[in-house]
Amino acid sequence: MKIHQLSLFLENKPGAMSAPCRLLAQAGLNIITLSLADTEKFGILRLILRDWEKARQILEKGGCVVKVTEVVAIEVPDRPGGLLEILDGVEKAGVNVEYMYAFSLRQSHKALLVFRFDHPDAAIEALLQNGVTVLDSLAAFGRSEE
Amino acid sequence: MSELWCDQGQGFHPASTSDYLPVPQLRDLQLRRLKSVVRRAYDHVALFRQRMDEKNLTPNSLRSLEDLRRLPFTQKSDLRDTYPFGMFASPMQEVVRVHASSGTTGKPIVVAYTREDVAVWTSVMVRSFAACGLHQGDIIQNAYGYGLFTGGLGAHYGAESLGATVIPISGGNTQRQIMVLKDFGVTAICCTPSYFLHLLDQCQALGVNIRELPLRAGVFGAEPWTEAMRLRIEAESNIEAFDIYGLSEIIGPGVAIECGHHTGLHMFEDHFYPEIIDLETDQPVPDGMEGELVLTTLTKRGMPMIRYRTHDISAIIPEECPCGRTIRRIERIARRSDDMLIIRGVNMFPSQIEAALLAIEGTLPHYQIILSREQGLDQVEVQVEVTPELFSDRVSALEDLQTRLARGIENSIGLRVAVRLVEPHTIQRSEGKAKRVIDRRTL
Structure with a gap:
């Protein structure tokens, strides 16, 4: 997941x-989504790609420092309070959100969120218990690469 | 009575008598003292005796000042290797003071002073101040750091013994420095030249017109500076700026001083015997030629230094100075023959930063040291290339890393540094080797 x-x-x-x-x-290689964390002196570019292994190889060969992190992508109802319900569930499980970013897909009315949790497995368990849709593969991201 | 004595016009301060010894008597004094100090080092310092024995030399081999060139050199690394007290020639109960300065690795080098050594140090500092035209009645703001660094206490004892009023303000706290400068009627200041430039800037910012204050002299040292910097200091502040030279291994400040003619620094060679050696051959060169300054302490008891390699580049000026002093001058020191850096008066080697980086993360990333000068103060930035091992996708983890590296380096060299993480392969390499230091300080 x-x-x-x-x-x-x-x-x-x-x-x-x-x-x-x-x-x-x-x-x-197409970037499905990305986020940029910036500080005064440096930034961290976070990328989601379907073929992440190939992307990693290419980036490392090109001289970039690349780290692979496991994150959790979930669907959020695109309405007021949608995010709050999800956060409540995670919070009760004692899981901390390290960072997150959001994006939406043209085809659907659902927003997608990418979370980096300190304990991803515990977070997933809590989310599933609360009936949240956790994406189990990138196929769900809809956009395909030609 | 003594307030009338000063080193101006035809007069000179009584403490400065030895500056004017007739040359034959001075050479005779030097030779007798040299024999005595070599004997002392041979009898009490194992490392020196061993080096002499290897060359089949004894103290009796020394018959003239020229024979000094046959004796072995002493290196900064010798002090590190014998850390902390291995070079002491006096038993600890005769040592009344120790100072320390940074060595080539994490360990400092330790220097010892007997009561006699402190007296000699005080006397050469009195002669230094006298050469700057200072005397009883002057109010001297001593902004050199007090502590293990020799600058603060060296200048303090000298100024007090001169009969001047000493303000032992030590380094830092610029606003307080300016308040004291303004309110206490200060007539002379001791600090690094770059710090004085910062004080000038801050005076301007605070609306203090330094030209209207009684301040008339600055005794500046502990770092190399240039004639251009003197002109700027003197033009902006209307004071006379004097260059003072010294190093802990020899005694501290007060090894050599400029007189009012500002044409080189008079070496107190009745206590410190200078040689200049060729950078390639290590052989002494004639007066007038440039090379590395090598110093022998003629009167030091606690820790005699025989042919100490200063790595400072200079030349002995053989011509007589118009001031009448017979002690010879050296050219002001503008560069060094090794990679030692002097930052805010503190000695530092790039290898210390390297050792600290290695100790903190267990691996040695590519790094570069960028030196700059902001508001008269030296700034150190250490750029570290991010490696996969160092990298984290969390901002806080990278900020922690920066802090950890900065603290580790600070603990090792005693100076605050800024650490900047940079992308891989951004630090230029030449022939596979990175240039470790970029010095952007303009003197």
């Missing part, structure tokens, strides 16, 4: 993001 996310170290400077993006574009 966990999916793989690639994290890249970036310096906080112009052009830092384009280098990894160029590597992926040249390899014909």
Whole structure:
């Protein structure tokens, strides 16, 4: 039920993001979603790709520092309070959210959230108990790569 | 009465008598003292005796000052290898003070002073201040750091013995420095030249016109500086800026000082015998030629140094100085022959940062040390290339890493540094080896 996310170290400077993006574009790999955490001095680019193993190889060969992290993707009802219900459940299980980011897909009215939990397995258990839809593979992300 | 004595015009301070010894008498004094100190080191310092024995030399081999060139050198690493007290020539009950400065690795080097050594140190500091035209009645703000660093206490004892009023304010706290400078009628200040430039900037920011204050002299040392910096200091503050030279291994500040002519620094060579050696051959070169300054302490008892390699590049100026002093001058020191860095007056080697990085994470990432000067203060940034082992996808973990690295380096070198994580392969390598230090400080 966990999916793989690639994290890249970036310096906080112009052009830092384009280098990894160029590597992926040249390899014909599509980014399903991403998030960028930034601080004054550096940033962390987090990427979700279907073919994450190939992407990792290409990025590392291109000189990037890449870390693979297991994250949890869930569906959230696209209405007020939708996120709150989910967070309540996770909170009760004593699980901490390290970070999260959201995106939506054209085809559906559901928002998708990517969570990095400190204890992903406990989080998944709590989420399932609360009837939350946890995506078990990237196939559910809809968009396909030609 | 003594307030009338000062080193200006035709007069000189009584404490400065030895600055004007006739040359033949000075050379005779040096030779007698040299024989005595070599004997002392040979009898009491195992490392020195062993080196002499290896060369089949005894103290009796020394018949003239020229014979000094046959004696073995002493290196900074010798002090580290014999840490902490291995180079002491006096039993501890005769040692009244120790100081320490940073060595090439985490361990400092320790230096010892007997009561006589402290007296000699005080006397050369009195002669230094006198050469700067200071005397009883002057109010001296001593902004060198007090503590293991020799700057603070060295200047303090000298200024007090001169009869001046000493303000032992130590380093840092710029606002308080300016308040004291303004309110206490300070006539002279001791600090690093870069810190004084910072004080000038801050005076301006606080609306204090330093030119209207009684301050008339600055005794600046503990780091290399240039003639351009002197011109800037003197133009902005309307004081006279003097360069003072010294190093802990020899005694501390007060090894050499500029007089009012500002054409090189007079070496107190009745106590510290200078040689200049060729950078390639290690052989002494004639006066006037550039090379590495090598110093022998002629009167030191607690820790005599025979032919100590300072790694400071200078030259002995053979011509007589218009001031009339017979002790020779050395050119002001602008560079070094090794990779030692002087940051805010503190000695540091890149290898210390390397050792700290290695100790913290267990692996050695590529790194680079960037030195710059902001508001007159040296800044150290250590750039560290992120490796897969160091990298985490959590911001807090990376910020922790930065803090851990900065603290570890700070503990090792005693200076605050900023750590900046950089992408892999961004630190330039030449022939596979990274250039470890980028010095952007403008003097």
